[in-house]
Amino acid sequence: MKKLKGNLGIGHTRYSTSAASEEVNCQPFVVHTAHGPLAVAHNGELVNCSALRRWVLARGVGLSTSSDSELITQSLCIAPPDGELNGADWPARIKHRSRTR
Numbered sequence: 001m002k003k004l005k006g007n008l009g010i011g012h013t014r015y016s017t018s019a020a021s022e023e024v025n026c027q028p029f030v031v032h033t034a035h036g037p038l039a040v041a042h043n044g045e046l047v048n049c050s051a052l053r054r055w056v057l058a059r060g061v062g063l064s065t066s067s068d069s070e071l072i073t074q075s076l077c078i079a080p081p082d083g084e085l086n087g088a089d090w091p092a093r094i095k096h097r098s099r100t101r
Contacts, residue, residue: 027069028040028069029041029067029069029070031077038077040069040072040073045068046068049068049071053071076090076097080092080093080096
């Protein structure tokens with residue numbers, strides 16, 4: 001623990017129910033964005049996983065896993081249509097995605 005840097009963390013233990021139980025699907029799922037790293041730990045299954053996968057891929061985002069957590073994370077990295085003036089507004093992006101998907 002002493003080797004870790006930063007002041008925030010996510011603790012999450014869960015076996016995969018919808019994605020294959022492979023190391024690449026382990027959580028938290030982390031992506032590196034222009035605004036810094038973003039990590040998502042998700043406990044559940046997306047009912048619209050196939051539609052969200054098509055939506056993310058149609059926007060030119062490559063996916064590396066079969067994890068629905070990667071879909072959540074990558075969809076949050078796609079900026080809302082109205083843009084952001086002061087960097088990423090993660091709460092606004094979460095609200096936007098929950099209303100539109």
